[in-house]
Amino acid sequence: MDPMLLMQEAVKARLKAYVPYSGFSVGAALLDADGKVHYGCNIENAAYGPSNCAERTALFSAVAQGQKPGSFKALAVVGDTEGPISPCGVCRQVIAELCPPDMPVYLGNLKGDMQETTLAELLPGAFGPSDLGKERP
Template sequence: MAAPSDLKAAAKSAAGNAYVPYSDFPVGAALRTADGRIFSGCNVENRSYPLGMCGERTAIGTAASAGVRPGEIVELVVFMPGTNLFSPCGGCRQVIAEFMPADGKIWATNDGEGQREWTANDLLPDGFSFDGLS
């Protein structure tokens, strides 16, 4: 299944706003909620590297700021310029698993025709949760 073109366009646009003075590797992400709203974000680096934010988490944080809650994000597209395709980092995988259903679709896309597709569960099988804890 091809990545939704509207989300790819929004993710590509967000990548154009990335603040990446250290890696020079802009990433944009765009997501769709179950009710059809679209939110986007880009990576924002910091000279204290662990404080940088990935595009995926920025998009999810923007959605959460608008009231989106876990389980309401159904699609997420990540865009990176060039021809490379990378999967989300471990931190992003955990946040994705918290906000998307297990069968939620995630795509990595680039300037070309390349793409990779996963579900949230593919990216983080047996991910940590509080399910079953009292």
């Protein structure tokens, strides 16, 4: 799938964000092995801590719908940032768990800036399954 098309899907997902506290909407679009797109937005909470980022919403939603961890093909993330959005550390760790390290990650903003990267670049030396003697999913 064309990266810009996946970015456009993330822009659509962003419109669903529930952000009464930060007012900062983020959208994510995750491409699965069947070519289907899974959507994520950030969903905040009055207790702040339980808030969920757009990236994790997309990943958890896809896994809950039966997509196999490790099988994803690409992730696009969009926010209204000056440059391409930067995923938080928690999301980087979750991407490390559920996505191949060399999977393309497209980071963008509403102006159309786009940076292509990978999890290996976003979280070098990630703690992962192998550190617990387990295989990658």
